[in-house]
Amino acid sequence: MANERDPLLPNRPKSVTVTDDRPQPSHVGPLDISKSTRYGILAGLWSATFLSALNMTLVATLLPSISSDFNKSNEASWLGTSYLLAACTFTPLYGRLCNVMGRRGANQLAVVVAATGTIACGFSKNMEMLIAARFLTGMGGGGIFTTSTIVTSDMYSIRSRGLAQGFSNLFNGLGMGLGGPIGGLVSDRFGWRWAFLMQMPLFFVSLILTSYNLRYVTPGKGKSAKEVLKRIDYGGSFTLLVAVGSFLVFLSMKYNEDLSWNEPVVIIPLALACVSFVLFVLVELLVAPEPVLAPFLLRQKIPVLCGISNFLVALCNFSVMYFFPMWFQTVALTSASTAGLHLLPNSTSMSIGSLFAGYMMHRTGRYKMINLIFGFFPFIGIMLITQMREDSGPLQMWLSIIPLGFGNAVVLQTMLIALLAHIPESAMAVGTGFGQVFRGIGQVGGVAISSALFQSKLDTELHRRIHTPDAEEVISKIRHSAKLVASLPPDLQRAARDSYAISLKAVFVLAACSTFLAYLVRLPIPEKALEHGARKKANDNDGAATREDIESRTATPAISEEALESGDSEDTTPPARPVLKAPARRLSTFESTDGTQDLESDTVGGSARQR
Missing domain, CATH: 1.20.1250.20 (MFS general substrate transporter like domains)
Structure with missing residues (x-):
């Protein structure tokens, strides 16, 4: 018998179900897949x-x-x-x-x-x-x-x-x-x-x-x-590349090629590595x-x-x-x-x-x-x-x-x-x-x-x-x-x-x-119990979560399928809950759905620097 459950997206009609033996909707979240x-x-x-x-x-x-x-x-x-x-x-x-x-x-x-x-x-x-x-x-x-x-x-x-x-x-x-x-x-x-x-x-x-x-959809505010x-x-990545690469050249010239310290191909890469590392730190702290x-x-x-x-x-x-x-x-x-x-x-x-x-x-x-x-x-x-x-x-x-x-x-x-x-x-x-x-x-x-x-x-x-x-x-x-x-x-x-x-x-x-x-x-790293969190209630058969689970877990307002299709969602204020302060900058990497599915929000989600 088909196993019915609520969908991932809050505004999806309740009549839509996801089962292992039926075609899946075009907008299926990572917890809804079979x-x-x-x-x-x-x-x-x-x-x-x-x-x-x-x-x-x-x-x-x-x-x-x-x-x-x-x-x-x-x-x-x-x-x-x-x-x-x-x-x-x-x-x-x-x-x-x-x-x-x-x-x-x-x-x-x-x-x-x-x-x-x-x-x-x-x-x-x-x-x-x-x-x-x-x-x-x-x-x-x-x-x-x-x-x-x-x-x-x-x-x-x-x-x-x-x-x-x-x-x-x-x-x-x-x-x-x-x-x-x-x-x-x-x-x-x-x-x-x-x-x-x-x-x-x-x-x-x-x-x-x-x-x-790999066709599931992670909803969020779609930016261009x-x-x-x-x-x-780009600045941090480039300076990190130059810093590490120059240091590798220095090690290769000095020890693999066995050149003396007086050689320019030894001194210049070392100096460039030091300067680039300082620039990397400054870019990370102040610019990027x-x-x-x-x-x-x-x-x-x-x-x-x-x-x-x-x-x-x-x-x-x-x-x-x-x-x-x-x-x-x-x-x-x-x-x-x-x-x-x-x-x-x-x-x-x-x-x-x-x-x-x-x-x-x-x-x-x-x-x-x-x-x-x-x-x-x-x-x-x-x-x-x-x-x-x-x-x-x-x-x-x-x-x-x-x-x-x-x-x-x-x-x-x-x-x-x-x-x-x-x-x-x-x-x-x-x-x-x-x-x-x-x-x-x-x-x-x-x-x-x-x-x-x-x-x-x-x-x-x-x-x-x-x-x-x-x-x-x-x-x-x-x-x-x-x-x-x-x-x-x-x-x-x-x-x-x-x-x-x-x-x-x-x-x-x-x-x-x-x-x-x-x-x-x-040694100083303390113990901390790991919990399943909201996903603990997910259906064990295929890992799907109910709408109530998702709403209680995320800080993202409801997103309509029309907004998802167009890549936009309404810029509404997220519910009040303990989250990081509005960020000035965020890390150039992914935003886990454990925190929020609003991948590009300026006010919700992880930040590399707090205000």
Whole structure:
């Protein structure tokens, strides 16, 4: 028998019903969609999320093959940092594009950009072209993560969101963990280019699923695209891009290229990075109409602690993921495919950790205890990794990384929910974007800082061990091609393996310090019970909410279907209730339906700065 219920929009005629076996109305809200439609949306989002995460770590086991092919091993770190730099910079912009183009349009734009960059990677003719293609892929990859989070926030309450985000992180963890093994296997059998080209069918599947299913409407005051685009924080995004990019150039020139401090290509990027960072802060505090970094959250302890934790955890994660396979290729002298397979336990543990954290928060409504217990696991895992030797047993080599993946997955999951639980519902968008900025910078820093440390240490250790007449040439070749180690004469091979082992251990020690500091930073974050809120009354069969639930949850006045169709609604005063003060500016990201569905209101909703 059909299950009747009230619709999402208050002014919709009561005779209109939504059922799983009847055609849905043209204006269906995120809570009115059927189970099959919701699962279709999630399948499309999560398949793209898997590919974005895969691309983050895919190059970890491709670096020796790519750098040897182009003979530019010292530039190989840019293959990771260029992707992460683009994702860090462009991720917040997709939130505003969700309001300009709609959820489906913004998500599909991100997927198309990521797919285009991935194809370009497969057909790159030199290292410079490949780095540019990776940057383009990152522009789309960051948008995929943002739009996926937005749509999930539309369809679930904060307590249920933990479980939903756990499944999302399952695919994120699978992608990040399988990137290394898949990259190594494909590289050994078909060549590194096919590691990029093989992703195209799944990108196409994602587009088909979202095109067919992602059609719900989020009602609100419709503003023109021109008005909305004016409020995007172009100044903040540009200065952040220049600041982080210049700092990466400085690290590359000073440590990867081993240039002196007197060189202009070392001094100028460092100076530009400092100036751009100051400009970024000034733009965020004083100028930008939609600041990427919410000023009022910087004055609150919990968001700042969550942001610092995100930065340190991301730094730890990416330091290990990009250099762990290299240990097996250069120290243990395994193949690229075998080295990549050593990341498989990390993938499995991250997926299990995400689901575990989401399930526990959904079941108990709490997050602090599991964070305190399992948040120490990454430090244990890193210490086990630092103790690896060439003659270590298979258990240590294969299982040491498991506590790292499981613990960091739990931490990232619980910190997202802790951050959202300590800010007003109408500021969900601001908090989400705030955490993403810190995490994105940590990802870039994890690869760039650890790469600079590794190259500097490797150069020092090789000079200590190699004293042949052509030492400089030999050292340069070893640094430029990691695959060369396996073919060196025994005496030089021994020196190279020992040098790589010590240099990689320095990277792992950096990761250990990072994760331990992150644990200390999280200790003051208090517990707060998570509630289902108004959505608790929603029909469990398909998550739909009644009109009374929606009216009690939102601060948005009634909106007619005619106004929705035309993109306008009456500018009425919202009901009196505790909300943030009328904002002078708002964050250039999405407005969660947990707070209000009036996405572009000037007086209702989250604000990056209060009056």
